[in-house]
Amino acid sequence: EKKDKKDKKEKKRSREENGAAPKCADEKPAKETRVEGAQAAGDVAARKAFLKEHRMTMEGNGVETFFPCYTFAEAKFPAQANEAIQNYAKPTPIQAVSWPVIRAGRDIIGVAETGSGKTMGFALPSLPHILGAKQKLPKVVVLAPTRELAMQTSVEYERLKVNQVCLYGGAPKGDQIKALRTNPDVVIATPGRLIDLCDSGLCDLSQVSYAVLDEADRMLDTGFEEPVRKILGMVNKKRQMLMFTATWPDSVERLASSFLRDPIKLTVGSTELTANVRVKQTVEMIQQYDKDKRLLALLKEYKVGDNSRVIIFVLYKKDAPKVEGLLKGRGYTVGALHGDSSQAMREATIAQFRKGEIPIMVATDVAARGLDIDDIEHVINYSMPLTIEDYIHRIGRTARAGKTGTAHSFFMHPADKNLGWHTAKVLRDAGQPVPPELEKYGPPAVKQVEKTCNISEMAPAPKITFDDSDSD
Incomplete structure (x- = not known):
């Protein structure tokens, strides 16, 4: 007991010598602030x-x-x-x-x-x-x-x-x-x-x-x-x-x-909705009857088959076999991925495309969120998707893992007018050229939504953000 008292006195003296306040009998230990990550020292x-x-x-x-x-x-x-x-x-x-x-x-x-x-x-x-x-x-x-x-x-x-x-x-x-x-x-x-x-x-x-x-x-x-x-x-x-x-x-x-x-x-x-800045985007105003000719010209320009892989997106599954047939008729090796494909066919097509055995894949949006292949050089939107979110995901199939890529989209008026303003904004935000025709589209009407709980409303919390205007 005497030894315990002596130890307590020594600890008290040590605390005071180091500038710490004397510890009260009912004082609770200060709660330790955990700093997670490599910079635990506080860099x-x-x-x-x-x-x-x-x-x-x-x-x-x-x-x-x-x-x-x-x-x-x-x-x-x-x-x-x-x-x-x-x-x-x-x-x-x-x-x-x-x-x-x-x-x-x-x-x-x-x-x-x-x-x-x-x-x-x-x-x-x-x-x-x-x-x-x-x-x-x-x-x-x-x-x-x-x-x-x-x-x-x-x-x-x-x-x-x-x-x-x-x-x-x-x-x-x-x-x-x-x-x-x-x-x-x-x-x-x-x-x-x-x-x-x-x-x-x-x-x-x-x-x-x-x-x-x-x-x-x-x-x-x-x-x-x-x-x-x-x-x-x-x-x-x-x-x-x-x-x-x-x-x-x-x-x-x-x-x-x-x-x-x-x-x-x-x-x-x-x-906000933003595209990968490493994707070079081109949006071309076009009519339906010109699409096939332009598609073939782009594939020739991309030198497909020379270690170059392309995904061609179509909106409806009925369009996939049509585009696939067009390209096979011109001598291209093509695979298709859409809702009517059996699971075995889908898996085989993806495996062949991944290995480069099939350099061209024609796909509906079912593949836009599921393919994770690093070496897809080009994306062609033969037809625009229904939402700007799907557009972002489609073109995100290229320029993966820090690489660059291209995305060429066929835009028809009036069929794609609902995406006009959104597409122009995505292009501007990514520093890409905006066709004058897209600039004519106004913003969509704002819909009223019922207010529900938001992450920012759960509790007051700090936000750490730095941009070019930060002078600290």
């Missing part, structure tokens, strides 16, 4: 420069305590991640900033251009959830809007050497049920098939601690809201929620708030 200047360089913003409570992981070593992933990252020099901006936030267990919204490394942005940090759990039930669930995107995410998880299953409709259930019986740690799925298997008692999500919505804007539109809500109701209530996307409209943000707890939102570039 605020480096973070500020990094965010400014990459036009990034961070919003949410406690953003000031997170610092980027500038190297893979600083991210401190388990050894089995080494093979997946060995061909990359450093994390992409969205990875560098999101990993410390995810590692701290926070819910997150990550908004970044297509091809920016979002898949590994959520896949790598899921490893601790997998490796640290003892139960045999799935620990991670990744929801995707299309089977193509689900399959691509599955390929990325294969590189991490974890037991995972990919579930999607349009394919026999037998093999998927067999895979579920191997006790996978990760379930990657489209909502419809996953609900079907869960309702049949074949998949138990109750131990999932890490839930991801990939292409979250699409997952939360009207067609997917209820299935997503049902699936998230099946997972562990204490789960961590991650949403990654290339676009983030206000309507989606309002809905997303009901699935998130005190999230941090990370944005690379503008929060």
Whole structure:
């Protein structure tokens, strides 16, 4: 007892000598402020420069305590991640900033251009959830809007050497049920098939601690809201929620708030709809009868077949076989991807296109959000999509992984007039030439929307953002 009293006196004397206030008997220890990321010592200047360089913003409570992981070593992933990252020099901006936030267990919204490394942005940090759990039930669930995107995410998880299953409709259930019986740690799925298997008692999500919505804007539109809500109701209530996307409209943000707890939102570039600035965009005013001739001229210009790959987008599935037939008749090797393709045909076409055996793919928008191939040089919009969000995703199939690419779009008046103003704005924002005809379109009428909870209304939170006008 005397020794304890002596130790307390020594600690008190030491505190006073070091300039600390005497500790009161009922004083509680000060709560430690955790600083996550490689710069735990507090390199605020480096973070500020990094965010400014990459036009990034961070919003949410406690953003000031997170610092980027500038190297893979600083991210401190388990050894089995080494093979997946060995061909990359450093994390992409969205990875560098999101990993410390995810590692701290926070819910997150990550908004970044297509091809920016979002898949590994959520896949790598899921490893601790997998490796640290003892139960045999799935620990991670990744929801995707299309089977193509689900399959691509599955390929990325294969590189991490974890037991995972990919579930999607349009394919026999037998093999998927067999895979579920191997006790996978990760379930990657489209909502419809996953609900079907869960309702049949074949998949138990109750131990999932890490839930991801990939292409979250699409997952939360009207067609997917209820299935997503049902699936998230099946997972562990204490789960961590991650949403990654290339676009983030206000309507989606309002809905997303009901699935998130005190999230941090990370944005690379503008929060408005913006195109990848490395894509050289050309919008050509044209008539229907001139499209075939111009398409053939462009393919000749691109020297297709000389290690050059092209995706040609059409709006309706009935148009895909027509364009495919036109090009095959001119001697081109072509594949098609649309709603009437069988699953086996779709998988074979994507595999051949990825290997370069098929240099041209004609596709409907079903492929726009599911293809993740780094070396697509050109995108041609034979017909414009219905929404500007789909336009952004289409042209985002090129210029991936830091590369450059071209996107050439055929725009018809009056058929495409609803996209006129939006397209002109996307071109201007990306520093691309705007055809005079597009300048004539006025902004669309503003629709009144019911006010609901927004991330900015959850709680007052700081926003870290730097632009060229920042003088500090």
